[in-house]
Amino acid sequence: MRIRVLGCSGGIGAGSLTTALLVDDDVLIDAGTGIGDLELSDIHSIRHVFLTHSHLDHIAGLPMLADHIFEDNLATPLTVYAREETLRAVQDHLFNGVIWPDFAKLPSPEKPMLRYRVCSPGDTITVGHRDFYAIDVMHSVPSLGYTVQKSGGTFAVSGDTKSNETLWPVLNACDDLKVLVIEVSFPDEMQELAAIAGHYTPQTLTDDLKQLQHDPEIWLTGMKPGEESRIFDQVLAAAPDKNIQMLSRGTILQV
Template structure:
């Protein structure tokens, strides 16, 4: 499996600052933040599956625009996978004919541009030799992370999505054999620790405490830093001297496993 990082910032502002989106093998998106907007129309048109962690705008911003742009170019609907709670939020507040047309009804309900598929934590979706399993997460809205498993190689990547302290996440991660990569968030610097806890995100000190619960030694890549705090977050993570040696993720990076 090949994962291309389209966006991994907690905001926008030039210099590669794009919000969360991971492109898997050209046909799967994990979240649909502003990084998706850099793809060509041709690359957008071959995306069949979009797995959403939660309904916050920085993770779904490009989904309505993408579906609108490529719907007529495709022979089958784009499938959006999310928990029932997230699907309800997105349908009520985005695809509601007021913010955006309901593309699950366009051009017809029988042959729409967009299809919704409900998922649950621990329930695996299998696409060929690729398995995608929702992971527990703790956030201000219903949220999940994702475990991507390559059945051919036996290797895995895990993505936390937006989360704070979440023991069930680590319990799940500790059951994964050959965890090659862990992408996990740290949205705020430690000076904003109280805000991180209030908004249910991680900061470097919280992240390092959480990583101590992980028994495996994957490559740990840190995502979702607020643009004006990214350098400070990187410094604080490095100063923590964690045995996991986490480093900041960057857009354009490709991970293979």
């Protein structure tokens, strides 16, 4: 399994693009502005999108992606998986016929270019020999993390979350956990804002990391632009014994 990081920033500017991870060549986890870097041929290969939640930095590219598939009249629709609340938000506020066409009804309701599938915490969805397992996490809106399991190893992504009791038991149950991509949006000095916004800081993340019983590669994501170095230094200082790196656009993760 190969994960290509198209975007992993908490905002845009200075070369930063927002969250989008391409799993092999056909599945996206989140569809932030990072998908704008894809070649047309890459876009045509994508048939599944797993959304972590409804925030714009994770869905901003989805309308354009659907538009491509419509214009090119591809035979297989794009399937979007997410919590019920997330799908409702996408339908009501993006593909509502005002902001963007309702591609779940075009070119016809019987044969649309976009379809929605509810994915609730605890669900496993198998896409081409990879099992996507949905994990409840704790953000300011209903949100999911995912593990992606294939023979040979498991990849996990937290989605946006603050300290929680639900992610870590799932990760500990994955004996072959190879790579963990985890959010840490704000530096410790902004803990109050992080708590309100539902994000980790270096302190809260490294406290929770003590529960992790495996030793995967840990990649930090979702940092606010301009704060990356400060956040990374604070995480390393608080967890010097862990295998922690900073994710960047273009990183390729192999599992």
